[in-house]
Amino acid sequence: MTVDNLKTEILTITKMKKYFTIGYRDIFKRRPITVKAVDGISFTVKEGETFGLVGESGSGKSTVAYTTVGMYRPTAGHISFRGQDLFEGKNGRSLSLKKEIQIVFQDPGSSLNPRRSVKQILELPLKIHRRDECRTEQIVRLLEMVELPPDYMYKYPQTLGGGEKQMIAIARALAADPSFVILDEPTSALDVSIQAKIINLLIRLQNEFHLSSLFITHDLSLMRNVASRVAIMYLGKICEVAQTAEFFRNPYHPYTRMLLSSIPVVSEDEEKLKPQKIISTGEIPSPVNVPSGCSFHLRCPRKMDICSQVDPVMIEAEKEHMVRCHLYEQGRQGNNGR
Amino acid sequence: MNSEFLLEINELCVNFDVYGGTLKVLDGVNFTVHRGEKVGLVGETGCGKTTTMKSILRILPMPPARITNGEIYFKGRDILEMPEEKLRQVRSEGVSMIFQDPTAALNPVFTVGQQLEAVVKYSVEGKSLSKKEIRERALIPLREVGLPDPERMLDTYPIQLSGGMRQRICIAMALVASRELLIADEPGTSLDVTIQDQVLRLLHHLVQEKDVSIIFITHTLGVVRETTDRVYVMYAGRMVEVAATKDLFANPLHPYTHGLMDAVPKLTGGGIADGIAGRIPDYLNPPTGCRFHPRCSHAMDICRKEKPAFYNKQGGVSDDHQVACFLYRDGEK
């Protein structure tokens, strides 16, 4: 644990909010309808770490990714990379800063331009960020890095399988020589055997190039094997953060327990690890109509009176294990209900 | 043809004519479903699961596709030879399909009610019903799938509903049509895990209460384990293993099944095994003999030359555990 504390922070997100105005309630445009995609989150990623962000649809996890990489500007709060604020000034970030943070998107089908060959796709980051060296050689090396044969250069994305497309997307992201990679559900659209290959490739590359990463997925079993620390999001806020083993062994937040109890697993050993089954009732509310108080109270099996009125704040329930829930606040019964 | 089966597929072979030649997609598919059973069909993208299911309903686009061999029996009747009229009856009363993406399966410009009523109207008995009766009929499955406020639901548009609700509407539509066999193609893959859980429990409940049989098609092993009684594992147009679900997970036999199980990330941690080497075969020139042999670490000479039949693992957990692999030709290896 002390070693972790010595590691420097590479990405720091402080009280970030991202709201989208999707329309107005009246024709005079006075009362906007706002989607609170991300509603005040803070976390830090350390060098070399894989920080996992887990959540269901509407949780805002993808918005966090897109904002960090620069597709959106935060409505409030800050994101800094190695101490430097990413959104300083109006003109967007510099080229050297852009190259440091790269992203691999969820859908391999649309993250590669169907009208460009693999060679052209991989050439782009090379052209922008590295001026020297023979590009064809570099491209061959990139392809080898993701275990694809060199003649894939001349193929077009339509002739590639989903897994191969993702590998090209990964090669493209790494071609810019970043320090930080965001992986937004990189294998959700893929079959399990291809997922295995890609995840192992990612882990290997991360170690080889000393990368730090933000890994986003809704698949908790996958997260268990990939991340060093996990944060779970619900309707734009973080509910719980902990080291991976601790997160799975000792989940505090009722939402975490609900998710963990719903995962389909393949073996008896895994079944034993799951918390007691919590049957989720009702629908996931939309980020347009966020309930008052704690946003989870409508579905929470351990709801108390205070939950519908006051939004809880993040506290440290145990060392390095943060949770945002009234059940664990000082003065309440310490029983965390197993 | 065995009359104890609700559905029986024998040695089905389907080819597709495309630019460049013929894709020999299905190469002798054998598949059975009993009444009141939940059967899983596990296979990765491109293995032919959807093609098989579409063949049952005969909704394959018949230029490119061609059924070159095999039979499909539903309740003892030959589906492939059936005339169009009888087939419509089967589709409207016997078998129906729930597609993978509920958003794409529902027409956005019609209300839920209009779509449900359309299914009733075009069923064989629908012709004789009055408008009021049709609406009544449409309400029944909405209640069965546990949707809140069914009367109001009839007048909502799909876009106003969440993914989980849309999936339930698709299930309701399937139930309006048929009461005997539901084919669910990846139900819940596009849904969140908690909502998927709800949908799967609903399907389970339907089997119990309504004696509906369900075929679950999926590539997610965890879902199969929790929701099915019996499982088929499919690879490259052929079934490679079939067993009671408990048996398959306790004791996977086929090297491909092993590979799949290993590749699933486990809650116990410890990293993920490396997956299966190679790619799915090119259906234009599929491998000879056993189609899995190029990727199999146990491949023997005979695997390249001949197609394995289904072998029983003698003295195994049950006689119903069959595997199409030469490793088990002479009982347990």
Add this chain to the structure above:
Amino acid sequence: MTVQTKNPKKASILTRDKRRENLGRRWYKFSRNPMSIVGMTTVLLVVFLAIFAPVIAPHPEAAGKFVDFANASLSPCWRYPFGTDVIGRDIMSRIFFGFRFSLTMGMVVLILVVPPGVTLGLIAGYNQGTWIETVIMRITDIFLAVPPLVLALAIASVLTPNLFNSMIAVSLMWWPWYTRLVYGLASTLRNEFFVNSAEALGASSAHIIFREILPNCISPIFTKMSLDMGWVILIGSSLSFVGLGVQAPKPGLGTMVADGSQYLPDQWWISVFPALAIVVVVLGFNLLGDGLRDMFAAEEV
């Protein structure tokens, strides 16, 4: 670990093979509809006749200043398959030369219209939600609001009536259609992940517009261009018909129809054959355009 550089010759063979395969697949899709083949053949025939008119036409002198009253107003016969007009010029030969005007007009208008129209559409689509988009699209809307033929007539009548000016007139009211088409495509494509990736990598706007977005718009643009050839020729013929395009004695197809209209219905061949020629050309391009659309249709699995 040293890396072998791919043998460049083998690489270009691979690209060539890939291109051939792509072409083959495209042809397969195109050729499945017989009408597309008809369209393509018709267009090729017209182009051929236009290019080789001086050599193929039975009476090439008929295209210029020529009179032959002895053979005037002859109905279609072996020597003059489409008959002759009132001053003895062979209609068929004049039609072959007339194709030249039609095709020239079509090509020149498209060359004038497509690059700026497409570029404006790309810029507007990429800069969606900003003042750039607003300015461009409102200007486009203004031009689109004016009825095309009226605008063309107005412009053409202000300028000296000839082929060149009628091309200018048609161009000035044609470009907004391309802007609008491309704007629609570009504003959707702008939000695709591959564009976001390029931006995250630091690509310039010019690269994104022309190298990422534009290649995905090519198919609808080409289809529209093919269909437009027919339309432009039709409008050009209409302008000629009212006297604002190709001037007599030049053999513009519309001009010929106009000239012959006063002799209907007795010497019907003087108007009817040029009119049929217009129909054939326009139809040919339309069928070709439909075929192109099929060819570029989304790749199936």
